[in-house]
Amino acid sequence: MARPxxxxxxxxxxxxxxxxxxxxxxxxxHGTGMGVMEMSHRGKAFGExxxxxxxxxxxxxxxxxxxxxxxMQGGGLAENAIxxxxxxxxxxxxxxxxxxxxxxxxxxxxxxxxTHLAASNADSRHTTLPAPASWQLSPDAQYVHICSNETxxxxxxQALPDLKxxxxxxxxxxxxxxxxxxxxxxxxxxxLAFGGAQKNLGPAGLTLVVVREDLLGHALPICPSxxxxxxxxxxxxxxxxxPTYAIYIAGLTFQWLKRQGGVAAMEARNIAKARLLxxxxxxxxxxxxxxxxxxxxxxxxxxxxxxxxxxxxxxxxAQARGLLQLKGHKSVGGMRASLYNAIPIEGVxxxxxxxxxxxxxxx
Ligand code: PMP
Numbered sequence: 568m569a570r571p572x573x574x575x576x577x578x579x580x581x582x583x584x585x586x587x588x589x590x591x592x593x594x595x596x597h598g599t600g601m602g603v604m605e606m607s608h609r610g611k612a613f614g615e616x617x618x619x620x621x622x623x624x625x626x627x628x629x630x631x632x633x634x635x636x637x638x639m640q641g642g643g644l645a646e647n648a649i650x651x652x653x654x655x656x657x658x659x660x661x662x663x664x665x666x667x668x669x670x671x672x673x674x675x676x677x678x679x680x681x682t683h684l685a686a687s688n689a690d691s692r693h694t695t696l697p698a699p700a701s702w703q704l705s706p707d708a709q710y711v712h713i714c715s716n717e718t719x720x721x722x723x724x725q726a727l728p729d730l731k732x733x734x735x736x737x738x739x740x741x742x743x744x745x746x747x748x749x750x751x752x753x754x755x756x757x758x759l760a761f762g763g764a765q766k767n768l769g770p771a772g773l774t775l776v777v778v779r780e781d782l783l784g785h786a787l788p789i790c791p792s793x794x795x796x797x798x799x800x801x802x803x804x805x806x807x808x809x810p811t812y813a814i815y816i817a818g819l820t821f822q823w824l825k826r827q828g829g830v831a832a833m834e835a836r837n838i839a840k841a842r843l844l845x846x847x848x849x850x851x852x853x854x855x856x857x858x859x860x861x862x863x864x865x866x867x868x869x870x871x872x873x874x875x876x877x878x879x880x881x882x883x884x885a886q887a888r889g890l891l892q893l894k895g896h897k898s899v900g901g902m903r904a905s906l907y908n909a910i911p912i913e914g915v916x917x918x919x920x921x922x923x924x925x926x927x928x929x930x
Contacts, residue, residue, distance in 0.1 A: 569889075570583065570889075571889030571890065571891050572889060572890055572891065572910065572914035572917055572918065573891045573892055573910075574890065574891065574892050574893050574903070574904040574905050574906070574910070574914075574918070575891070575892035575905060576718055576719075576745070576766070576867060576892075576896070576903060576905045577718070577744075577745065577763070577765045577766035577771075577905070577907075578765040578766075578770065578771050579765065579766050579767075579905055579907050579909070580907065580909040580910055581769070581770075581816075581820070581909055582820065582823045582908075582909045584823055585816065585819045585820050585823050588819050589815075589816060589819060596612060596616075597612070599612050603616065603811060603812055603815040604811070604812045606811065608805055608808050608809060608811050609805065613811055613815075616811075616814065616815050616818055617638070617803075617804070617805075617809070617811075617814055617818075619818055620638075620814055620815070620817055620818030620821060621636050621638075621804075623818065623821035623822060623825060624636060624775075624817075624821050626825070627748060627821055627824055627825065627829055627830055628747075628748065628751075628752055628777070628830065629751065629752070629754070629830075630754060630777055631754050633779060633780050633781075634754065634777050634778060634779050634780065635776075635777070635778050635780060635783070635796075635800040636775070636776075636777055636804075637775070637776040637777075637778065637796060637799045637800060637804050638773060638774075638775065638804040638809050638810070638814050639773075639774040639775075639776055639794070639799060639804070639809075640772060640773070640774055640809070640810055641774055641794070642763040642765075642771070642774055643668065643742055643744045643761065643762065643763045643774070644671065644675070645774065645794070646742070646761040646774060646776070647671060647672045647675035647676060648675050648676075648678065648679060648794075649790075649794045649796075650672075650676070650710075650712070650740055650759065650761065651675075651676040651678075651679040651680040652679050652786055652787050652789065652790035652794065653782075653783075653785065653786045653787075653790060653794075653795065653796045654709055654710050654738070654740065654758075654759065654782060654785065655676070655679060655680035655681075655709050655710070655787070656709050656785050656787075657680075657787070658680070658681065658707060658708070658709040659680070659681045659682075659683050659705045659707060659708050659709065660676055660680045660681070660682055660683070660708060660709050660710055660711075660712065661682075661683050661684075661685040661702075661704055661705050661708040661710070661711040661712065661737065662676070662682055662683070662684055662685060662711075662712045663685050663686045663687070663697065663702060663711065663712065663713045664684060664686070664687040664688070664689065665687075665688050665693060665696055665697070665713070665714060665717050665720070665722055666688075666693040666714065666717030666718075666719055666720035666722055667693070667717065667718075667719040667720060667896075667898060668714045668717055668718060668719065668742060668744070669712065669713065669714040669717065669742070672712055672714065672742060673712070676712070679787065679789075680709070683703075683705050683708070685702045685703050685704050685705070685708075685711065686701060686702040686703065688722070691859075692857075693717065693720035693722060694720070694722065694857050694858045694859055694862070695722070695858075695859045695862055696722055696724060696859075696862045699728040699729070699733055700733070702728075702733065704730070704733060704734075704735045704737070708735065708737040709737065710737050710738045710739070710740045710758060710759070711728075711730060711735065711737050711738075711739055711740065712740045712741075712742070713727075713728070713739065713740070713741055713742070714741075714742040714744075715727065715741050715742065715743050715746065716743065716744075716745045716746035716864050716866055716867070717745075717864070717867075718744065718745040718766070718866075718867050718896075718905075719867075719869075719896040719898060719899055719903075720858070720869065720899065721856070721858050721863065721864045721867045721868055721869040721903070722858055722859075722862045722863070722864060723746060723862065723863065723864035723865060723866065725861065725862075726753070727739065727741065727752070727753050727756040727757065728756065729756055730756065737758075738757075738758020738759060738779065738782060739756055739757050739758050739759075740758060740759045740760075740761075741757055741759070741760040741761075742760075742761060742762065743760050743761070743762045744761070744762035744763045744766060745762070745766045745767070745864075745866055745867060745905075745907075746766075746767065746864070746865070746866045747760075747762045747766075747767050747768060747775065748767045748768060748824060748830055748833065748908060749767055749830075749833055749834065749837050749865060749866055749907070749908055750830065750833075750834040750837065750865070751830050751831060751834065754777075757777075757779070758778070758779050758782055759776065759777065759778040759779065759782060760775075760776075760777045760778075761774060761775065761776045761777075762774070762775050763775075764813060764817050766866075766905070766907055767866075767907045767908050767909075768817045768820055768821075769813055769814075769816040769817030769819075769820050770812070770813045770816050770817075771813070772810040772812075772813040773809075773810045773813035773814055773817055775817075776796065776799075778796055778800075780800075782796070783796050783797040783800055784797045792806070793806060793807045824908065827908075833908050836908075836912065837865045837866070837906065837908070838865065839912060840865070840906045840910065840912050840915045841863070841864075841865040841866075841868070841906060843912065843915050843916065843919060844868055844904060844906065844915055844918065844919060845860075845863060845868065847919045847922060847923070848868075848870050848922075851922070851926060852873070853872065853873060853874075853926040853929070854870050854871065854872060854873065854922060854926070855870065855871050855873060856868065856869065856870045856871075857869075857871070865906065866905060866906055866907060867903060867904075867905050867906075868903065868904045868905075868906065869895055869896075869899055869901060869902070869903045870901060870902050870903070870904070871895075871900070871901035871902065872901070872902070874929075875900075875901070877929060878901070878902075881893075881902070881925055882894055882902075884921070884925055885918075885921055888917070888921050889917075890917060890918055890921055893918075904918060
């Protein structure tokens with residue numbers, strides 16, 4: 568039986584193949600007599616799983632060798648504190664606010680560092696992106712933080728800013744939680760990138776950090792040892808017990824991504840998926856997306872029924888058709904369709920068919 572299409576913003580739909588492999592291996596991983604949840608993180612079997620996951624991710628995202636890949640815990644919100652504790656060195660840190668998540672990051676960092684708002688799109692209600700040339704960067708910033716895809720507001724940087732070209736030597740810190748592995752990353756522009764796994768990589772509980780080696784070793788004394796990037800890196804992400812099962816599932820997802828043709832192939836599919844939905848919304852008098860076309864996220868598409876009194880009926884009808892979790896974030900309202908890697912184009916077509924039918928039905 569076909570499964571419903573799940574448009575959740577996260578935790579989100581997983582590739583069915585990954586879930587099937589995990590189900591088969593639940594009681595006995597590769598003849599070890601144990602499931603992955605039951606293994607010591609220091610044993611040979613889990614060591615192989617973690618090393619393979621890291622190698623596959625490095626290959627998929629083309630992470631250069633002078634970056635460490637860390638498997639941590641705490642999610643994006645914990646990183647909002649962990650990053651300034653590791654990178655701020657008691658100085659100023661710059662923030663570009665483009666939506667709810669970067670706003671959160673700015674607020675949390677203020678507990679550990681002196682923050683500076685370099686740019687904001689608040690006056691467009693987070694529907695545009697401020698051009699990098701207009702950013703007011705601090706001359707001595709320890710880093711510049713951006714959220715490269717705003718999950719709630721649906722704006723996405725189509726290219727990472729080149730801070731050097733803006734006259735800044737500060738490392739760029741990128742929250743890529745909600746579009747990691749949906750498109751390639753230009754690591755020459757990045758100092759550190761972090762993301763929770765629960766959208767595009769695997770289950771909640773795993774946080775990915777990719778950090779340039781020269782940024783390690785400068786943590787504030789208050790930084791907990793388990794959150795000190797250098798400690799985590801020196802111990803190959805096993806200083807404390809890592810989220811072993813989540814790493815295993817993410818590893819299966821990385822192998823699935825490789826079978827799909829890798830990140831470049833995913834990007835091509837994600838472009839096609841996003842175009843299908845935005846093109847439909849744009850031609851319809853019944854629905855609207857309020858984000859400036861060149862800033863629109865391929866992953867998270869917030870949209871509205873122009874007559875919001877139909878919202879309940881819309882969601883009930885969607886559910887009945889097997890189109891799940893389309894309700895928008897409470898701070899924005901309306902609807903949101905998240906089109907992560909695990910959503911096939913057939914799922915987006917099913918959504919567009921429903922949007923068209925619902926519009927006709929209400930005419
Ligand atoms: N950043 C972004 C871009 C997110 O989408 C989210 C979660 N939706 C977070 C940070 C927070 O992540 P977590 O809930 O895992 O702490």
